[in-house]
Amino acid sequence: MPDADAARPPLLRALRETALTALLAFGLFLPLIGFNTFQNIRNELVLETRWRLLAAIVALLAGLRFLHVFVVRPLVAQRTLQTPSITLPSWTMPAVLGFVIVYPLLAMLIAGPGAGKWIDNFGIQILIYVLLGWGLNIVVGLAGLLDLGYVAFYAIGAYTCALLGKNFDLSFWMMLPLAGILAAFWGVLLGFPVLRLRGDYLAVVTLAFGEIIRLVLINWKDVTQGNAGIGGIPRPTFFGLPFNASPEGFAAQLGLEFSPLHRPLFLYYVVLIAVVLTAIVIGRLRRLPVGRAWEALREDEIACRSLGINTTNAKLAAFAAGAFFGGLAGAFFTARQGFISPESVNFSESALVLAIVVLGGMGSTVGVAIAAVVIIGGTELLRELTFLKQIFGAEFDPAQYRMLLFGFAMVLMIVWKPRGFIGTRDPTITLRKHKAIDTTLAREGRG
Amino acid sequence: MEVFVQQLINGITLGSIYGLIAIGYTMVFGIIGMVNFAHGDVFMVSAFIALIAFLILTTWLGVGSIVLALLIVLIVAMLLTSLVNWAIERVAYRPLRGSFRLAPLISAIGMSIFLSNFVQVAQGPRNKSIPPMFNEVITLISGRGYDVTLSYKQLAIWLVTAVLLVAFWILVSRTALGRAQRACEQDQKMAALVGINVDRTIAMTFVIAAALAAVAGTLYLTIYGVVRFDDGFVPGVKAFTAAVLGGIGSLPGAVLGGLLIGIIETMWAEYVSSAYKDVAAFSILAIVMIFLPQGILGRPDVEKV
Numbered sequence: 001m002p003d004a005d006a007a008r009p010p011l012l013r014a015l016r017e018t019a020l021t022a023l024l025a026f027g028l029f030l031p032l033i034g035f036n037t038f039q040n041i042r043n044e045l046v047l048e049t050r051w052r053l054l055a056a057i058v059a060l061l062a063g064l065r066f067l068h069v070f071v072v073r074p075l076v077a078q079r080t081l082q083t084p085s086i087t088l089p090s091w092t093m094p095a096v097l098g099f100v101i102v103y104p105l106l107a108m109l110i111a112g113p114g115a116g117k118w119i120d121n122f123g124i125q126i127l128i129y130v131l132l133g134w135g136l137n138i139v140v141g142l143a144g145l146l147d148l149g150y151v152a153f154y155a156i157g158a159y160t161c162a163l164l165g166k167n168f169d170l171s172f173w174m175m176l177p178l179a180g181i182l183a184a185f186w187g188v189l190l191g192f193p194v195l196r197l198r199g200d201y202l203a204v205v206t207l208a209f210g211e212i213i214r215l216v217l218i219n220w221k222d223v224t225q226g227n228a229g230i231g232g233i234p235r236p237t238f239f240g241l242p243f244n245a246s247p248e249g250f251a252a253q254l255g256l257e258f259s260p261l262h263r264p265l266f267l268y269y270v271v272l273i274a275v276v277l278t279a280i281v282i283g284r285l286r287r288l289p290v291g292r293a294w295e296a297l298r299e300d301e302i303a304c305r306s307l308g309i310n311t312t313n314a315k316l317a318a319f320a321a322g323a324f325f326g327g328l329a330g331a332f333f334t335a336r337q338g339f340i341s342p343e344s345v346n347f348s349e350s351a352l353v354l355a356i357v358v359l360g361g362m363g364s365t366v367g368v369a370i371a372a373v374v375i376i377g378g379t380e381l382l383r384e385l386t387f388l389k390q391i392f393g394a395e396f397d398p399a400q401y402r403m404l405l406f407g408f409a410m411v412l413m414i415v416w417k418p419r420g421f422i423g424t425r426d427p428t429i430t431l432r433k434h435k436a437i438d439t440t441l442a443r444e445g446r447g
Numbered sequence: 448m449e450v451f452v453q454q455l456i457n458g459i460t461l462g463s464i465y466g467l468i469a470i471g472y473t474m475v476f477g478i479i480g481m482v483n484f485a486h487g488d489v490f491m492v493s494a495f496i497a498l499i500a501f502l503i504l505t506t507w508l509g510v511g512s513i514v515l516a517l518l519i520v521l522i523v524a525m526l527l528t529s530l531v532n533w534a535i536e537r538v539a540y541r542p543l544r545g546s547f548r549l550a551p552l553i554s555a556i557g558m559s560i561f562l563s564n565f566v567q568v569a570q571g572p573r574n575k576s577i578p579p580m581f582n583e584v585i586t587l588i589s590g591r592g593y594d595v596t597l598s599y600k601q602l603a604i605w606l607v608t609a610v611l612l613v614a615f616w617i618l619v620s621r622t623a624l625g626r627a628q629r630a631c632e633q634d635q636k637m638a639a640l641v642g643i644n645v646d647r648t649i650a651m652t653f654v655i656a657a658a659l660a661a662v663a664g665t666l667y668l669t670i671y672g673v674v675r676f677d678d679g680f681v682p683g684v685k686a687f688t689a690a691v692l693g694g695i696g697s698l699p700g701a702v703l704g705g706l707l708i709g710i711i712e713t714m715w716a717e718y719v720s721s722a723y724k725d726v727a728a729f730s731i732l733a734i735v736m737i738f739l740p741q742g743i744l745g746r747p748d749v750e751k752v
């Protein structure tokens with residue numbers, strides 16, 4: 001019907017599409033938005049209607065459709081195909097690094113004693129997710145192996161720390177590398193059987209592995225204490241000095257006044273050092289033969305094999321490297337919380353990290369870091385905005401909406417810019433001239 | 448022995464539901480080669496649609512006959528879920544034809560997250576339960592303190608599943624739409640050249656998959672009487688396991704796989720460990736995919752350059 005459509009005036013056409021969208025949206029949202037089910041006092045499920053909300057959503061979608069058809073589409077059609085190139089000024093990296101180094105001090109300066117929240121919830125948490133994002137980025141973004149059970153390695157790192165710390169009294173510094181190495185070992189162990197699977201099968205099998213590990217953590221109560229989780233995990237010390245108010249504590253020994261901020265501050269810098277080291281390692285890995293093999297593997301596995309690349313080793317290395325960073329992130333997680341339960345390692349956590357990698361543009365180290373800051377920081381910020389509660393009512397919890405938004409953003413991102421905002425599909429190493437290629441061109445086989 | 452027969456009956460009932468969902472996976476995989484990760488959540492959405500339709504019919508419109516109410520619920524759920532899946536295909540998968548290989552899968556994962564969280568936000572995170580119905584049972588074997596029973600619910604599920612499978616089989620093997628689907632499965636470009644509307648055929652595949660998932664959703668609600676926003680994930684994975692076990696792309700395989708998974712799960716829960724029953728299902732998934740990726744009735748997948 002495009003021919004019949006083209007003959008109509010644009011406004012009429014836009015109105016027609018708007019009406020269709022409204023009708024479709026009405027049909028889609030009628031049952032789940034139009035009616036609400038809830039339990040009454042007698043514990044029976046009863047219904048109430050929400051016509052105004054339904055009308056608002058239908059109107060919103062219809063309005064967006066109208067804007068898209070009538071305003072955006074002609075604009076896009078006029079624009080000629082151009083390759084967007086974002087070049088960051090050379091001082092960006094030092095500036096960002098400088099900012100993250102002084103960030104906790106700034107937080108303390110501005111927020112005073114309340115800075116703990118800013119250092120812990122924003123600083124450390126975001127950095128842990130950056131680490132997780134980079135780890136998964138090696139597997140998904142560089143090697144092109146979609147791993148849906150990534151959180152398993154996070155869990156292994158976290159539980160390694162928790163169990164070794166509780167049962168054998170190992171210090172955090174002993175456990176940190178152990179957590180990474182054990183996770184990497186499991187990465188190889190789980191990676192090995194799935195190597196010959198095609199891409200989407202691999203995704204589902206890794207998902208199954210992730211779930212198996214979670215279910216074992218829940219059910220193996222003798223060791224993991226099941227759903228109750230493990231608490232009281234020994235916290236990291238400053239070279240043997242614990243962060244507490246005792247005379248042997250960090251503050252007393254160094255002659256400082258005790259402050260609960262010392263531990264998050266210390267942990268922040270430890271995680272920051274780990275993140276910086278990770279960035280350097282990943283940057284190096286990408287230039288090594290194995291890193292180049294990963295990127296080649298992502299583009300075309302058969303071509304890779306014909307060129308004599310050992311795809312088994314390359315894939316295992318990707319799994320191991322990704323799992324290693326996941327394990328480190330898990331160790332930092334227990335260090336931050338002092339508590340771990342299977343609740344923190346369910347599928348939605350894997351999905352969240354995957355969302356970070358996808359929205360950051362798969363393969364882009366900078367993009368993934370930005371996505372982690374925006375997604376995790378954004379969620380935490382939403383929690384802080386108390387005035388939203390006044391608008392939407394006291395029960396409004398923005399955390400509920402975050403996965404909803406991320407899920408939809410993932411779809412939009414893949415449909416609209418499959419390589420991310422920053423990720424033009426640059427190989428790390430190029431022969432002679434460096435060319436940035438837009439995804440649309442790459443898809444057509446040019447470049 | 449009685450316990451075994453009883454578990455077999457329960458397993459077949461559960462397996463019918465898995466089989467109906469598995470057909471959706473296998474059809475979509477057959478035609479566009481994509482693991483429709485969101486299919487389990489479409490199933491969950493259909494159960495919610497059925498729940499709301501059921502409540503409207505019984506509490507507001509006062510439909511007295513449960514059978515009539517369930518029949519209307521089934522039709523409403525099939526229609527609305529089809530609409531949902533049609534819209535999903537249009538928004539999230541159609542623009543990705545010809546994109547890189549993992550793109551539709553990632554899009555489907557995004558859709559899956561979106562759907563379950565949408566239901567959580569729209570309908571709340573709690574269990575939604577309806578009063579039990581059809582509690583009458585037929586006693587098949589009685590004695591020695593353990594009665595083997597077949598409830599009317601289970602009988603109804605078997606019947607509905609069987610009738611729909613026959614109807615579906617006729618649709619795929621005897622109609623123009625089924626022929627178009629099989630053509631698209633073989634070669635989309637050639638199908639387009641001989642005048643088949645490929646986009647419409649794929650959209651219809653999603654619609655049929657959703658309709659069968661809606662049947663599964665309604666049956667699930669009837670037998671368990673309770674549904675929650677995250678109920679799509681585990682049944683979805685199990686149904687996918689069923690599709691792979693039966694041989695992905697093969698329709699009888701999906702049903703066979705569904706029945707097998709249902710029976711294995713109930714037997715495992717009875718004789719081995721009910722806490723680890725999901726571990727059994729996930730392990731079967733991993734083992735089948737690694738050692739028997741073509742499934743029981745499937746064709747081996749040849750890798751082409």
